[in-house]
Amino acid sequence: AFASIYDKKMGKDGNAQSSIGQFNTAATPLQMAMVTAAIANDGKLMKPYMVDMLQAPNLDVIEKHEPQEMSRPLSAANAEKVQQMMVNVVQNGTGSKAKMSGVTVGGKTGTAQHGEGNKKRPYAWFISYAETPDKASPVAVAVVIEDSEADREDISGGGLAAPVAKAVMEAVLKSQG
Structure with missing residues (x-):
């Protein structure tokens, strides 16, 4: 397992570069x-949780996860602004390979540098x-493709990772009914 990295001693230039994947900051999916x-x-x-429910061999429920709010890292107003930008990325930008008919999809592509000197x-x-028109719980997905065999110039979040995210979101939405 790899830990996230954020260098608290970096200058403003390093912080700006990190925000677009071009310095030494790292995050997990x-x-x-x-x-x-x-x-x-x-x-x-x-x-977050990994197991929704534990059942005994006779199918009695031993333990069931109940959703718990952890924090509010941004206001509803700011979340709405970011949602609009993310939807625009999918509708009109680099995330178009994640579009789904009848579903609101928001996304952000990224191509993060890797290795010393990239x-x-x-x-x-x-x-x-992805969010369905009935406004049920949205489905959130993060995809990272490491060590792709693709040519360097063909590696992009929109080209390689967005179709994978779309497939996962479609499967989850289909399983929800």
Whole structure:
């Protein structure tokens, strides 16, 4: 397991570069999925969990997860502004490969530098959410593709990671009915 990295001693230039994946900041896919979920959930960050329910062999419920709010990292008004920008990325920008008919999809593509002096192949990122017209709980997904065999110039979040995110979001929405 890899930990996230944020160099608290870097200057403003390093902070600006980190915000677009060009310095030494690193985040895990779970962290980025949580960021996306908070944006899609109007600023509410929910506590993540891996198992929804534990059942005994006779199918009695032993333990069931109940959603818990963890924090409010951004206001509902700011979350709405970011949602609009993320929807625009999918509707009119680099995330178009995540579009789904009849579903609101927001996303942000990323191509993060990798290796000393960016000598290794970059990582293709796509964070996204999908929301159905009935406004049920949005689905948030973060995809990172590392060490792709694609040519360096063909590695992009919109090109490689967005289709994967779309497939995952479609499967989750289909399973919800």
